[in-house]
Amino acid sequence: GENVEQHPSTLSVQEGDSAVIKCTYSDSASNYFPWYKQELGKGPQLIIDIRSNVGEKKDQRIAVTLNKTAKHFSLHITETQPEDSAVYFCAASNENSGGSNYKLTFGKGTLLTVNP
Amino acid sequence: NAGVMQNPRHLVRRRGQEARLRCSPMKGHSHVYWYRQLPEEGLKFMVYLQKENIIDESGMPKERFSAEFPKEGPSILRIQQVVRGDSAAYFCASSPASSTDTQYFGPGTRLTVL
Numbered sequence: 071g072e073n074v075e076q077h078p079s080t081l082s083v084q085e086g087d088s089a090v091i092k093c094t095y096s097d098s099a100s101n102y103f104p105w106y107k108q109e110l111g112k113g114p115q116l117i118i119d120i121r122s123n124v125g126e127k128k129d130q131r132i133a134v135t136l137n138k139t140a141k142h143f144s145l146h147i148t149e150t151q152p153e154d155s156a157v158y159f160c161a162a163s164n165e166n167s168g169g170s171n172y173k174l175t176f177g178k179g180t181l182l183t184v185n186p
Numbered sequence: 187n188a189g190v191m192q193n194p195r196h197l198v199r200r201r202g203q204e205a206r207l208r209c210s211p212m213k214g215h216s217h218v219y220w221y222r223q224l225p226e227e228g229l230k231f232m233v234y235l236q237k238e239n240i241i242d243e244s245g246m247p248k249e250r251f252s253a254e255f256p257k258e259g260p261s262i263l264r265i266q267q268v269v270r271g272d273s274a275a276y277f278c279a280s281s282p283a284s285s286t287d288t289q290y291f292g293p294g295t296r297l298t299v300l
Contacts, residue, residue, distance in 0.1 A: 074228070076228075113192075115291065119288070159229070172217070172231075172234050172242075172289070173242075174289065176229045178227055178228045179228055
């Protein structure tokens with residue numbers, strides 16, 4: 071089955087700096103890669119996702135890049151703000167896996183702290 | 187449009203008791219997924235249900251765990267004879283009309299087994 075590795079496990083940046091979180095996956099058939107933000111005591115919230123037919127996607131201060139050859143994808147947050155502080159999870163699934171595309175495999179998470 | 191609702195938010199049980207976790211999907215969503223999150227771990231898929239049907243329960247332990255999504259009412263994740271290792275956060279997600287749609291997560295139920 072799929073295995074997703076996420077690094078770093080913790081990341082501390084100064085307000086205004088950029089933050090980068092990286093994930094690698096093992097199943098070359100995976101083609102859907104969402105990123106979730108989880109604040110303390112809350113459920114994960116989807117912030118951005120990318121499918122394998124594109125290499126990069128951007129939404130305001132958040133961008134995701136995908137390298138299918140190397141089987142890794144990254145989350146980039148620019149101009150970080152204290153409210154960006156949370157745990158971020160990457161995930162992967164295969165939308166063409168005979169109906170089992172719903173099985174999101176998550177990384178272990180990155181605790182991002184943005185210091186004012 | 188209310189999001190995914192889960193209750194209770196916190197549940198404490200003693201070893202051997204039963205735990206019932208409820209999930210009401212977003213309005214108009216007919217697909218429900220349950221995930222378990224152990225401390226400092228990512229979420230692990232447990233089960234996928236549609237109304238009155240279990241589609242995939244491959245991530246759920248074979249014993250003591252069961253799930254349902256009746257025609258009326260919320261989805262229920264039931265854990266019988268709980269053990270300390272069942273202590274975790276249990277998250278429910280829902281998606282609209284297709285399993286390829288984005289999954290929206292609820293706030294979770296944090297189960298503590300004493």
